[in-house]
Amino acid sequence: MALVYLRELDNNVRFAIWRIEEPAEDLIGRLQLGAREKAVLSRLNKGKRTLHWLATRVLLRKMLDTPGYIDCPSDENGKPYLANFPQRISLTHSFDYAAVMMSDNGEVGIDLELVKPKILRIADKFMKPNELEAIGRTGIEKLYACWCAKEAVYKLQGNKGVSFKDNMTIRPFDFQDQGVLFLDLDAPHRQERFKVYYEKFQEYMLGYVTEN
Template identity: 65%
Template sequence: MALVYLRELDNDTRFAIWKIEETAEELLNRLQLDEQEKSVLERFSKGKRTLHWLASRVLLRCLLKTDGFISCPSDENGKPYLPNYPYQISFTHSYDYAGLIMSQRGPCGIDLEIVKDKVLRIQEKFMKPNELAFIQNNNVEQLYACWCAKEAVYKLQGNKGVSFLENMTILPFQYKPQGVMTLILRKDSIEKSFQVYYEKFQDYMLGYVVD
């Protein structure tokens, strides 16, 4: 496994992206799993999903600088957490990469997506008309920045009942290869604003946020 990106956002928050070059067996040999984790792993079909899960757990051990067992269960909404460490975490993966953000400041979220034109076919499923109005000339990269922002906030808040289309609104922003946007989350009677950072990473788009 090769570290391709490591960034310290502040004294309390950092994220990393790794390129997956090992086999599932090689990754598994670097882990210590409890029975619950072994059960989760057995439910996956062989292939990328298994590699993504294993690589993200190896990456977690690398950032925490330990070869020992790390308890990393998921709550009732599927959000991973660390009962024995003072960090909140979020995983992401796409094709040959796995990513992780961890923070002592509060809940966090991260998303990595390979950039493809297919996003043009689904843009109206996750973007409101007033959001699409500020997209510059069907800019595929800008659309992916918006998708990654919404996915990162979705992971941060950890509630399965939140909709990209209905509950999240991105305020107009001028797209650059690296930047920040404001996302408003409205759910029931709660309204909250997030500053979500995005950047182009090779052929991918990356979005991340910390509460």
């Protein structure tokens, strides 16, 4: 693996992106796996899914800088967490990359997506009509910024059943290669406006958000 991007947002929040170059066997050799992790691996299809799962765990080990066992299960909503470390985390992966966001305080969310024209076909599945009207149907990169923002907030809030289309609204914004947007979450358990950061990373779009 090669570290391609490391950013500290402040003293308490940071994220890193790694390019996955090794086979699964090499990644497994860098980890301490318990019975639960081995069971998870056995259920994954061989290939990218396995590499993504392993790469995020190897990156966690790099960021925590510990020789000890890292217990990273998922809760009842599927949100990964550290059982034996105090930091809050969010994981993402897309094709040849894996990323981890980590906070010493509140929850975080991160999403990385390869930019492809196919998002135009599904835009109305995750965006309201007024959101699409503000964007324009040809704004592929802007749509990915919106998708990454909604995915990042979804990961931060951590509850199943929250709809990208029905419970999240992107406020109008001017797209740049690197910028911020505001997202209103209106869910049964939480109503809040989030400031979400987005930026182009090579041919990918990255979105990330912190609590408070």
